[in-house]
Amino acid sequence: MTSHPSxxxxxxxxxxxxxxxxxxxxxxxxxxxxxxxxxxAEPKGALDDALTVLLLLSGLGAVxxxxxxxxxxxxxxxxxxxxxxxxAFLVAGLSAATTVxxxxxLLLLL
Amino acid sequence: xxxxxxxxxxxxRDIGTEPDYxxxxxxxxxxxxxxxxxxxxxxxxxxxxxxVDISGSSAYDxxxxxxxxxxxxxxxxxxxxxxRAAEEAMRRASPLPYSxxxxxxxxxxxxxxxxxxxxxxxx
Numbered sequence: 182m183t184s185h186p187s188x189x190x191x192x193x194x195x196x197x198x199x200x201x202x203x204x205x206x207x208x209x210x211x212x213x214x215x216x217x218x219x220x221x222a223e224p225k226g227a228l229d230d231a232l233t234v235l236l237l238l239s240g241l242g243a244v245x246x247x248x249x250x251x252x253x254x255x256x257x258x259x260x261x262x263x264x265x266x267x268x269a270f271l272v273a274g275l276s277a278a279t280t281v282x283x284x285x286x287l288l289l290l291l
Numbered sequence: 292x293x294x295x296x297x298x299x300x301x302x303x304r305d306i307g308t309e310p311d312y313x314x315x316x317x318x319x320x321x322x323x324x325x326x327x328x329x330x331x332x333x334x335x336x337x338x339x340x341x342x343v344d345i346s347g348s349s350a351y352d353x354x355x356x357x358x359x360x361x362x363x364x365x366x367x368x369x370x371x372x373x374x375r376a377a378e379e380a381m382r383r384a385s386p387l388p389y390s391x392x393x394x395x396x397x398x399x400x401x402x403x404x405x406x407x408x409x410x411x412x413x414x
Contacts, residue, residue, distance in 0.1 A: 196316045200320055206327065210326075210327050265309060265312050266304075275326065276326065276367055276374075279330065283333055
């Protein structure tokens with residue numbers, strides 16, 4: 182059973198800060214994981230080099246997106262009429278970047 | 292004919308009404324937690340494949356590392372779909388959808404852990 186959440190101006194408390202910090206933690210984890218993979222992998226050809234570049238760009242992109250979302254969440258109060266949910270393309274992009282990092286790890290290490 | 296191929300998925304903002312900000316943020320944090328779980332599995336898989344010798348058998352270590360990476364890929368690949376389904380449910384004021392991923396993840400990690408303990412003891 183789920184109670185219907187009101188869309189009114191309930192005080193979100195510290196949740197925007199927690200969400201902003203969660204974005205930063207996730208981006209740091211992705212960037213760190215990509216850096217670790219680049220460090221331990223031994224590129225053997227053009228495909229491996231391309232994957233390495235893709236991983237580095239993914240890590241940097243994740244940090245940039247997290248910074249943008251971090252500022253968006255903290256800047257706009259909930260009753261200011263601004264978008265509250267993150268853009269779907271941002272969520273999909275981060276999910277895709279993480280999944281690609283996993284496949285890249287398989288390809289580079291096996 | 293072209294109607295069959297026309298994209299029918301609505302934009303999120305066009306579905307239902309804006310949910311409570313707190314629930315939307317909680318859903319967002321859950322999505323990010325799924326991604327961090329996937330990244331943790333990736334790092335564990337990389338460590339097993341490249342950095343540590345768990346069982347003394349390269350075949351088992353490779354199997355273990357690939358399993359951890361595969362679990363991480365499954366977790367990250369399903370994260371967006373789970374986030375969107377929950378967001379749509381909140382907008383429509385309908386019950387949150389059931390996700391089998393936590394149960395699968397718990398079962399898989401339990402199995403991997405037991406197998407690894409056995410492999411280490413038999414080393």
